[in-house]
């Protein structure tokens with residue numbers, strides 16, 4: 063079971079100064095087990111801030127983040143990594159460039175399970191990593207011993223995605239994870255995302271600026287505008303939603 067609840071989340075930055083800004087405004091949201099949410103909104107609407115509040119890299123000013131009845135609000139980002147995985151837009155984030163693909167996968171496998179970053183026992187994992195990368199686009203399985211810094215952006219982002227899902231996280235956060243990739247590579251990673259989320263029955267939030275992708279993938283679409291949820295739609299109603307309908311929620 064992976065149920066995420068956001069209760070009265072408000073995020074104010076630069077409080078008490080002339081730069082004070084309320085980014086998130088009383089966000090209340092419940093994600094059900096297995097929900098795959100596509101999250102849309104104009105630049106600056108607060109989408110990344112929302113994901114950062116969930117992953118613990120940003121503390122909300124008020125409100126609670128609850129996962130499976132556990133209150134995570136005061137838990138550090140590192141401690142939340144046991145439950146929550148994230149893939150970022152920048153292919154350089156989330157992987158260690160001076161380590162090989164296999165070493166990165168071993169790190170991800172051990173994440174949250176051991177103290178320190180011991181990389182013993184790589185040999186016994188190699189067959190498993192070969193199998194796991196064999197299904198992936200971009201020929202990653204031929205690159206298990208390549209330093210990650212020498213991979214293409216697409217290969218690196220595919221690796222980041224595999225690392226984020228290798229331990230079946232309770233919650234997967236994707237912050238425009240295909241935006242820096244060429245159209246074909248982006249499509250390949252989105253299809254892989256849909257397959258893995260379906261097969262592992264993950265609960266997932268994916269930020270995208272592509273309206274088509276927001277409607278094609280996932281079972282639920284949420285639109286943020288100026289720090290508020292202005293649309294939260296799923297089921298039959300979502301099937302009839304058009305790109306023009308969505309654009310109406312983007313206005314000030």
Ligand SMILES: Nc1ncnc2c1ncn2[C@@H]1O[C@H](COP(=O)(O)OP(=O)(O)OP(=O)(O)O)[C@@H](O)[C@H]1O
Pocket residue numbers: 075076083085103104105106107108109110111112
């Ligand atoms: N630490 C901060 N200090 C000041 N302002 C911030 C801070 N973090 C975010 N903001 C501002 O809050 C607003 C929301 O930012 P956020 O990155 O969450 O938006 P977004 O919806 O993800 O946008 P984009 O689509 O451009 O990625 C922006 O105006 C941003 O400049």
